[in-house]
Amino acid sequence: MSQIQIKDQIPTGELMSSGHFACPGCGGSLAMRLVLKGLGPKTMVALPACCWTIVAGPWPQSSVNIPLYHSPFETAAAVASGIRAALDMQGDQETTVLAWAGDGGTFDIGLQALSGAAERNENILYVCYDNEAYMNTGIQRSSATPWGAWTTTTPAGHPEARPKKDILAIMAAHRIPYAATASVAYPVDLIRKVEKARAIRGTRFLHVIAPCPPGWKTSDDETIELARMAVLTKIFPLMEVEDGQTWRFSMEHPGDPVEPYIKRQGRFSHLGPREIGQIQLDVDARWKMLERRVEMGI
Amino acid sequence: MPEKRPDSEMVHGVPEVAVSSTTTMANRTGSWKYTRPVFQDMVAPCNATCAIGVDIEGTMNLVREGRLVEARELLLRENPMPATTGRICDHPCESSCNRKSFDQPVAVHSVERMLGDLALEDPLPAAVVRIRTGKAAVIGSGPAGLACAYHLVRMGYEVSVFEGDEEPGGTLRYRVPEFQLPRVVLDREIERMRALGVDIRCGVRLGRQLTWKYLERFDTVFLATGAHRSRALGVEGENLPGIQYGLDFLHEVGAGRAPEIGARVVVVGGDSVALDCARTALRLGAEVQLVFWGECEKLAADPAEVLEAEREGVEILYQTVPLAIRGSEQMAEEGAREPANTISAGISGAPTGMPMGLECIRMTLEKPDGYGGDPIPAEDGRQVLSAQTVIIAMGEEPDFDLLPLDLKHDQVRVAVDELGRTSKSAVFAGGGIVEEPHTIAHALGSGKRAAIGMDLYMRERAGEKVEAPSLAGLRYGRVGNFSITRYRGDDPVRRTGEVNEVAGVERINMAHFAPMPRRVERRMKPSDREGFEEVNLGLTQKEAVAEATRCFNCGTCNQCEMCLIFCPDVAITRREGDKKFSISYKYCKGCGVCAVECPRGAISMTREGL
Amino acid sequence: MKKVMMGNHAVSWGVKLARTEVIAAYPITPQTQVVEALSEMCSSGELAARFIKVESEHSAMAACIGASATGARAFTATSSQGLALMHEVLHWAGGGRLPIVMANVNRALAPAWNVWTDQNDSLSQRDTGWIQLYCESNQEVLDTTIQAFKLAEAVDLPVMVVLDAFYLSHTSEPVDIPDQEAVDAFLPRRVARVKMDVNDPRSFGALATPAVYMEMRLRQQEAMELARVTYDEIVEEWGGMFGRRNGAIESYHAEGAEILLVTSGTITSTSRHVVNELRARGEKVGLVKVKMFRPFPTEALRVALAGVPHVAVLDRNISPGHGGIFAEEIRSALYDLAPERRPRVHGYIVGLGGRDVTPAVIEDCLARTRAAAGAGNTPEREDLWVGVKS
Missing domain, CATH: 3.50.50.60 (FAD/NAD(P)-binding domain)
Structure with missing residues (x-):
């Protein structure tokens, strides 16, 4: 079949309901929908402050049909650890405890709790849906914001000056059994990773790129295309790391030029050919490093 | 979650612990949208370029789903002879195929031929009941x-x-x-x-x-x-004996009679008639040259057939303009080589044909290394091709x-x-x-x-x-042929509302396709081609079905569910029973992701409320 | 069974007897021994609980929140900086109505670094929605720890059991350990009113608009008010079973007193000694111990203090820019009394950062109270710092 048919590989159950308050074209909402398809109804989620605080619905609503605990910003992994402990005491080994955090809650304010949980190898699945800035508060830079990007705290005159934090390597360094990246443009890969993670005991980490039309200054309808281009350009390669040691690419990455991806996003509109060239160089260099990791296992 | 659950502990309007008791379904987030996705089947470019007016895309879709009986019924609605057209149609559908921008166009004719051949094996249909008086x-x-x-x-x-x-x-x-x-x-x-x-x-x-x-x-x-009626070449010597016109020549062969031709035949012309004359003469035992005034790509015939003619041994002289036909006397005067012996024409003809020659000149481009320029006679481009028979195929009227x-x-x-x-x-x-x-x-x-x-x-x-009827509405797209299905109004394939616009390549989301080479039909080896046996052996049924899966189904929903999978608002569902897709406009925010991710442009975004 | 143990271990024993299910804790002096002993109990199997060795107090409380929300009986212990770090999450436990129990060993806050006792750490958390119970002895620590779970789960509010650094935490005293069976009868397994449950999926703590937030706070306040009554009942029940009654407040030699000391924590024990000596000399001095700080036992204190001419409140804490925190609370509790029955409240700041509050310091406070009374019954405008260098 020439068309990449995926419908048979996507579980049909829906644990997310319509009427949620995400912006149109929200990558993070789709990420939750797909992850829950992979996890099924025996799932509990610890939800720190992030866009999903809103998306999950105001009291007395909930947009997901699983137990969800709204938690302080920096506590996703810790609250999840507590939920897990309680379930352990109840003899429930079947339910997956999901920590669901944005990039701010993962890369920045929640990193300590995440590191603690990962180091203890808490039996939780931590998913970071990454929209590359503090979007819920109105687009402020986070340590997941890519080099060169505009945000309200990195204005175009002085855009983000540091590369995105390598969270996958950080998590791998904890020697957790499973860490991976995924993209909402590749639902089969994403769900496969979720299902794989679900079957593993210990801390599992999934980093999902989730484009944000208002924050990236793109059209609402470009979300999936951008999530796809991020992968195809090697800006956000799809990878898996087992036991912190075995690195693997999940697919062939053609290495499309970064320029079309950059040019489509308003948050990069101030960048000229030189800066875009620099991004390409950085992507290429990082790719070489990833290839070495895959080859050698670091 | 049930839409609403009782909470016995409500005091001051709130529960003891701030737990949810309902879903977000009460929020009509659909009111945010200013554009609205609509399932709207469009016209595939193949349909729009098919001069017969076949629903090619619909047929491909049915074949892809393995519904071969329905596929040939659909085909036979519009085309009375698919086994024939699958062989000899010049298939503009393939030239317009959006897939050519991805890898190669779908071999529509091969699939059509397979279906046509299957239909040949079907029992003959019963006579149609005469319900009209005319x-x-x-x-x-x-x-x-x-x-x-x-x-x-x-x-x-x-x-x-x-x-x-x-x-x-x-x-x-x-x-x-x-x-x-x-x-x-x-x-x-x-x-x-x-x-x-x-x-x-x-x-x-x-x-x-x-x-x-x-x-x-x-x-x-x-x-x-x-x-x-064949057109004349319009050169000196056209009335000499030994001159034949292409259509007459082919008619005689088609009627099972042997036209009389010499051992050396020169065909003049630049279309499929000329090509067929050359290949027919070849099969009748002649050595054949084809004289064509243009470049190879200008030849008005299927390039595959041009290639076959050459493989069979037809010598094609491109960019060569006939100037005159010389009789044998003139030939002798000019010291032309004595032509080879006259042969008996393949079928029944007696050895005839006078030695004669076609004087022509080879053309070259004004700027040989540049682009374009007008053709001009090449230096030393004059030549006389000797033959006993000259077949003129300059078109017909x-x-x-x-x-x-x-x-x-x-x-x-x-x-x-x-x-x-x-x-x-x-x-x-x-x-x-x-x-x-x-x-x-x-x-x-x-x-x-x-x-x-x-x-x-x-x-x-x-x-x-x-x-x-609205004649424009009967056409596939603006210029396609009429559709009997549309005329009769009983389309078995369309699943959604239709808009009579062609789904161009810009509406195809190529990310959802993997390269897959076009199936090549098997042909008899040139050395094995004897007489008038069919050269092109076509695809096997399995191959043809596989070829149909290469079809993008441009503009028409084929239920791949990409829209449903990528909807961030869970607003697209398939109904129980008939499995029809439906968009819940109560919740759809109009982001347009479905329309972009539809591999085939079958969802259009329309202005909301205007 | 009696056992000589430090206050910290009395906490551990209480936690064990309460059959706590999830413990999440982080070390900090002088609390550490609480969790060390619990670690031992968990690893030996004496206590069937999941012990999460978190990377911070913040995560300790967060983990307790997750566990408690999922129906588990959850506990943590901390002190001083650790409690301060938890501050945000304490609100979450309170607002989330989670019956978590925490032991806080009162320790002064830095800077300057100080590991000794004062109450500023716990009193800084006054408005986080936690019930606070201050203990005087190791026995009371053990008893209160068990009672705290019962109270917390009855009213869906978290409870902080507070004990003085070193004076209790590291001081060994004989402690009567109740039988497990009796404790089980007193404190059955927790049955959560509502919890994280895949068979009844709900969200907890979602965004509440101004249209509903206030009512949620009102329910929290009503639960706090209920906690006063409930605690009295629990103390009675405990007393009936074990013979020890340590209520929200306790009056000691208050009959006919012209001056009543008001104390909390271990200063109470020292004050009892001073009161005994003064009473022996015929002075009309008594004592009221305040155990429950939140909910504040306003009505009980009015009853205990009304008609007494002078009240001397000893505060081992300071709200900078204002004064002793207990004194402030007591003044406002008594304000509505009729003027002739309203005591004059004298506030004294003592023992900060672990400075000894000796009988001499307490006598000094009483002397100053008497002097002020003699000067026309007018208390000092500001609380006096006693035992400080001039």
Whole structure:
């Protein structure tokens, strides 16, 4: 079949309901929908402050049909650890405890709790849906914001000056059994990773790129295309790391030029050919490093 | 979660612990949107470029789903002879195929041929019940006449076809060589039409056995006498013996008679007739050269067939302009090489043919290393090609000698409107005598259009109050041919509302496709080609089905569910039972992700509330 | 069974007897021994609980929140900086109505670094929605720890059991350990009113608009008010079973007193000694111990203090820019009394950062109270710092 048919590989159950308050074209909402398809109804989620605080619905609503605990910003992994402990005491080994955090809650304010949980190898699945800035508060830079990007705290005159934090390597360094990246443009890969993670005991980490039309200054309808281009350009390669040691690419990455991806996003509109060239160089260099990791296992 | 759950602990309107008790379904987030996605099937470019007006995309979709019976039914709705067209149509559908921007166009004709061949094996259909009172006469049993008769019979009319030749088929029998179209295929397809109720009477030529007076007993007449008068080359020596015209030559071969040709044959021409003449002469035992004034890519024939001709041994002299034909005396004077011995022509002819020569000049481009420029005669480009037979295939035109005087026409075409109506009431025309390319597809298409015109005419004549259909609405896209399915309004394939616009390549999301090479038909090895056996062996059924899966199904939902999978708002669902897709506009925020991710452009974004 | 143990271990024993299910804790002096002992109990199997060795107090409380929300009986212990770090999450436990129990060993806050006792750490968390119970002895620590779970789960509010650094935490005293069976009868397994449950999926703590937030706070306040009554009942029940009654407040030699000391924590024990000596000399001095700080036992204190001419409140804490925190609370509790029955409240700041509050310091406070009374019954405008260098 020439068309990449995926419908048979996507579980049909829906644990997310319509009427949620995400912006149109929200990558993070789709990420939750797909992850829950992979996890099924025996799932509990610890939800720190992030866009999903809103998306999950105001009291007395909930947009997901699983137990969800709204938690302080920096506590996703810790609250999840507590939920897990309680379930352990109840003899429930079947339910997956999901920590669901944005990039701010993962890369920045929640990193300590995440590191603690990962180091203890808490039996939780931590998913970071990454929209590359503090979007819920109105687009402020986070340590997941890519080099060169505009945000309200990195204005175009002085855009983000540091590369995105390598969270996958950080998590791998904890020697957790499973860490991976995924993209909402590749639902089969994403769900496969979720299902794989679900079957593993210990801390599992999934980093999902989730484009944000208002924050990236793109059209609402470009979300999936951008999530796809991020992968195809090697800006956000799809990878898996087992036991912190075995690195693997999940697919062939053609290495499309970064320029079309950059040019489509308003948050990069101030960048000229030189800066875009620099991004390409950085992507290429990082790719070489990833290839070495895959080859050698670091 | 149930939509609303009781909470017994409510005090001051809130529970003890701030837990949820309902979903977000109460929020009508659909009110945010300013654009609205609509499932709207569009027209695939293949459909829009098919001169017959076949729902190619729909057929491909059915084949992809393994519904081969329904696929050939759909095909036969529009095209009475898919086994024939699958072999000899020049398939513009493939030139317009969006897939060519991805890897290679879908081999539509191979799939059509497979379906056509399957249909040949089906039992003959029962005759169509005559539910109409009108009677129609069709003059000429070429593709235009057959198509017209076929569609009229299927609409429930009584139709008589009058053919001047001994057997039906017109150009399909007397112009297309058998190695392209085996007669068993043609015969069986005509047999199927006869079984449906098409009455074909052969050996009845208009103006001789058939008079206009006789035709007055019919309610309406379709003229499809074709274009079989060859055009002259217009050079000195054209009246020498040993000169033949392409159509006459092919007609003789098609009639099973052996035209007399020499051992060396030069064909002059630049279209498929010229090519077929060359390959036929080759099969009759001659050495063949084909003289064509243009470059290779200008040759008006399927490039694959050009290649086959060359592989078989036809020497094609491109950019060569004939100047004159020299008789044997002149040849001797000019010291030309004595031509090879005359041979007996392949079928029955006695050795004839005078040694003669075609004087021509090779052209070159004004700026040989640059682009363009006008062709100019090359230095030392003059040559004389020796031959015993020169076949001139400079195109064809209709013979209007027998038409009624009051029928408006010029030298080469009868004037008709889009329903085939001529200037004379009750008389319709199509095929080679009207203004359109002389291809089988156009002929079949014009027969269909006229059938619709004649249906309307006869119904009106019978006193029925006929509401004229929107002719634009019958076309696939703006310029495609009419669709019988649209005319009759019982489309079995379309699943959503339609918009009659072509889904161009910009509407295809290539990310959802993987490269898959086009299946190549097997052909008989040139060394094994003997006589008039069919050269192209086609694809196996399995291969053809696989080829159909390459179809993008441009513009038409094929239920791949990408829209549903990528919707961030869970607003697209498939209904229980009929599995139809539905968009919940109560919740759809109009982001447009579904429209972008639809691999085939079957979802359109429309302005909301305007 | 009696056992000589440090206050910290009395906490551990209480946690064990309460059959706590999830413990999440982080070390900090002088609390550490609480969790060390619990670690031992968990690893030996004496206590069937999941012990999460978190990377911070913040995560300790967060983990307790997750566990408690999922129906588990959850506990943590901390002190001083650790408690301050938890501040945000304490609100979450309170607002989330989670019956978590925490032991806080009162320790002064830095800077300057100080590991010794004062109450500023716990009193800084006054408005986080936690019930606070201040203990005087190791026995009371053990008893209160068990009672705290019962109270917390009855009213869906978290409870902080507070004990003085070193004076209790590291001081060994004989402690009567109740039988497990009796404790089980007193404190059955927790049955959560509502919890994280895949068979009844709900969200907890979602965005509340101004239209509903206030009512949620009102329910929290009503639960706090209920906690006063409930605690009295629990103390009675405990007393009936074990013979020890340590209520929200306790009056000691208050009959006919002209001056009543008001104390909390271990200063109470020292004050009892001072009161005994003064009473022996015929001075009309008594004592009221305040155990429950939140909910504040306003009504009980009015009853205990009304008509007494002078009240001397000893505060081992300071709200900079204002004064002793207990004194402030007591003044406002008594304000509505009729003027003739309203005591004059004298506030004294003592023992900060672990400075000894000796009998001499307490006598000094009483002397100053008497002096102020003699000067026309007018208390000092500001609380006096006693035992400080001039």
